[in-house]
Amino acid sequence: MIQAVTAHLIHQLNDAAIQSVPFPYFYMENVFPDDFYAELQENMPAFPVYEPISKVRNIKSPDGKPAYKDRFVISFSDGKTEISRFMQGVRSILFGQEFGSALLAKFGPVLQQRINGELELGQDLTLIRDRQNYNLGPHTDHPNRLVVFLLYLANSDDNPDLGTSLYVPKDRDFVCDGGPHWPRENFDRKFTAPYRPNSALGFVKTNNSFHGVEPVPGGAERNLMQFFLGLTDG
Numbered sequence: 001m002i003q004a005v006t007a008h009l010i011h012q013l014n015d016a017a018i019q020s021v022p023f024p025y026f027y028m029e030n031v032f033p034d035d036f037y038a039e040l041q042e043n044m045p046a047f048p049v050y051e052p053i054s055k056v057r058n059i060k061s062p063d064g065k066p067a068y069k070d071r072f073v074i075s076f077s078d079g080k081t082e083i084s085r086f087m088q089g090v091r092s093i094l095f096g097q098e099f100g101s102a103l104l105a106k107f108g109p110v111l112q113q114r115i116n117g118e119l120e121l122g123q124d125l126t127l128i129r130d131r132q133n134y135n136l137g138p139h140t141d142h143p144n145r146l147v148v149f150l151l152y153l154a155n156s157d158d159n160p161d162l163g164t165s166l167y168v169p170k171d172r173d174f175v176c177d178g179g180p181h182w183p184r185e186n187f188d189r190k191f192t193a194p195y196r197p198n199s200a201l202g203f204v205k206t207n208n209s210f211h212g213v214e215p216v217p218g219g220a221e222r223n224l225m226q227f228f229l230g231l232t233d234g
């Protein structure tokens with residue numbers, strides 16, 4: 001089963017069109033076979049299993065308080081968290097060499113500027129649940145990240161606006177190596193990836209890959225997996 005699901009995923013990935021504005025990205029649907037996605041939905045953990053991201057990542061706001069109180073996560077990469085056998089299968093697909101190689105090849109021309117020769121790459125996978133009021137200002141991610149893949153785990157088409165948004169600074173010369181989150185009013189929103197079942201957004205990290213999340217409205221919930229490949233500190 002894992003081999004067939006991987007083949008389907010890579011076929012969909014290869015078919016996804018790369019958009020160049022405002023920075024290189026793709027949006028794809030039918031990421032997994034329908035029956036596999038249905039089983040993924042059935043295996044979604046109950047909310048009490050999730051932990052606040054401030055506890056898992058030790059993230060603090062500028063005032064020293066825990067940050068992002070409306071984002072809850074389960075790490076699939078820490079080697080400590082127990083996950084179901086099915087979710088272990090999902091992790092093995094996304095951590096597999098076939099998917100990683102296909103994802104890097106998708107953005108090959110852009111990544112050649114950052115990857116020289118044989119480099120050791122790190123990877124990370126996190127299951128995320130965002131609740132009412134969660135929002136994320138425009139930012140470009142940590143400098144070590146190369147490619148980000150966001151798998152949307154919606155159970156209906158009811159809230160398409162909950163997807164990740166891509167932004168362009170009003171000062172068109174403004175760039176950022178990564179780290180800070182910037183005021184939303186300094187940016188124009190150019191695209192919001194539709195938050196639909198079994199869909200995904202992928203993009204390459206650049207100094208202008210500004211992305212974020214518009215505020216999650218009351219009563220809504222946003223479920224996704226965040227996978228990325230990046231350079232190791234070594």
